[in-house]
Amino acid sequence: MRALLVANPAATTTTRKVRDVLVRALSTELKVEVAETTHRGHARELAAGATADGIDVVVTLGGDGTVNEAANGLLAGGPGPHVPTLAVVPGGSTNVFSRALGRSRDPVEATGEILDSLRAGRTRLVPLGNASALTGDPGTAEAWTEPRWFVFAAGMGFDADVISRVEAQRARGRRSTGALYVRSGVASFLLGRDRRRPPLTLTRPGEPPVDGLFLVLVSNVSPWTYLGARPINPSPEASLDTGLDVYAMGRVGVVRMLHHLRQTMADRPDARGRGVHRWHDLAGLELTSSRPQGWQLDGDHLGTATGLRVRSVPDALRVVI
Template structure:
């Protein structure tokens, strides 16, 4: 099996020594080429060329943003809402970022060395699974997207990273609290449209999930749509209030064991094939943790069985 290891050397939890160890271990199972990213979008370029060269497996060692880039590099747009027709490489992930939501949601170990040993065993046993992805704004996303407060948090984290600060769960928490209190008093601008449902307006912010958990706070999962998975449609979580009391109540539910968020101010639905979100004025938009700018309308689609991943068949 021929494989390409794409490494983001700037990712939060990667080191030269660990990267060399990971590459050496993988060489015991596959014919490996290693490539390091040097600029934004480079992972997409490398993955596109790998697919053109017929590489069997693309392994990404980096954060969720690098994984997203790689998938968008080799995977064509959906065809009439279905996965692209034709051969594509398999993909595997070795965590290297600060959250690594996609890898952990697949059942991949959070520690890169443990994940490498796990990946070698999976390759040796021929374990693969097909998973669904989300598609919006002419891009694929693996685990979540959103408009509003989470996009502003992602923008804040990107700015912090560009200024040389290390990204950590505590920095995400501080950014989320700051953006929440900045938004108090703002008018709601979003309207949500899902199939076979009346439109929901008066929404302040909306999350669209392709899996659960929506993210992690350190070791603790955050579940906005616990019934959403890589094998279902999309989950929608939309708040119609910026009140402190309702916000705290829902936040506690998101972190609780067996989370099942409920509130009179919350619109939540699972397993929808598509959702359209419009804004009365431009609002921040993020995808897989990357801030993508301002949007007035985004339509999201669930695309079943879009890619084949090297991952446990039943994540813990």
Template structure:
């Protein structure tokens, strides 16, 4: 990669400024291929200087983003799914180089939370236009890995493990494959012998079988429907929120799912679910010597004996095209 000039300033609204961008394209993302990468590069090159690189292995986007920040690029454009965006963010947290996500995956949770169009061409047009905003977004951390919108310990992480073993089916069936794996894990493993964990906060200590933390306004999406576990201020609130699943019983499955998908009644109103009003400093430990499966932004990061959560308010600079800042920006 060639040398670049300094980064854009916080709150900058663009104009005639020509930015130096590194485009990271994940060729394995569900809606990204060589033709898509060329179209995106062409669209961005009309106003900005763009270097395009394809990711080649797990963790590659972290390495490339970290190098781009060291070389002074204005922003890293992450073209892929939420896993690609997560890796790019992990290379950019705390640096002057901004993250510019584009919707190149199946769900595109982070892009939705930033108010970006789900259509890739429209999102490229925004980023390649005259106007842009640079804002500081919060990022959560579990152990040594940052996450942009959500992280889970237990049931959903186990489902992610299984989904990742079959990337072709994942790409084809998306949310339906994940839902089927989640149901399979719940009925096959968690109902009979769930991983036992202890959740410790500054105020309490209690048992659980799954912990789900959200940094954004929703935990994830199922199709167009947001799944909100706990009302939360979103990417710019300065805190994390989440829930702990106290038990894994078949009788709880339907009512908890109904609450999560309908939003008519809060998930935390069900007796099997405990609200975790703050996630900063929360620690989850194994109680039965089995390692805990952990996922960040839908990306499996393996099994660990404990999960330590923290939040870094405003630690990630985010570049978003358009005349309006992202939803929820207060600083």
């Protein structure tokens, strides 16, 4: 069985020593080729090449961004039996999708688990999300971007603004930590205008629109993300066995925002109350905005848009579990 290990050397917890250990372990069962990413989008290029080359398994070693790029490369031609199986080894700061698959947080232990699963044939098809953004004149054919896949989350508004602030700090050499996200979130909430004048409207097929939103989180798995070891779980019912879950928030003050945040971090999260909207197992939705808003997929800020179309695609990708 042929495998391609796609390693991101810039990921938070990935080192050459760890990579070499994983290669030796994987080589006991697989014929392994190794490729390190060198630029943004490289993992997508490598995964697309692996599909064209008939590779059986693509193993990612990196963070959620590496997993997202690999999934987009694997599915560049759409889902189907020709697409290699994806195996995920955690190498980033949060590793949301890896944890959703039940992987150990230790990359060496996770590699052992993957090998055990491959020997036993433990793989499954999972649903993924697909999103297209409105970035131009709605009256033109080029207004909507090409659809992109996401494995665990999409968002528009506040969360994308937080990610943008974090990415700016990381570009200055700061490490991606829970504290950095907290500081960025506080700054975005206190200094931003969107929570005071919420610009977003959410529409579901056959249902009346819900407007006055400043935050919309779309989840394919649960939890939505982590602060270190602490899960943040606004949509606890989200699962790889269902469609998409949505957590949205309208205009709130500081005290109520802190209350809702505590709810999402509770041992038994139940994020409800004034200003909060939740939907479970959606096949799709559309967001529109009265002014340009940031949008993100799997923690990667992708610019600004005035609309976002999101859908769930069942059985999109085979993964090692």
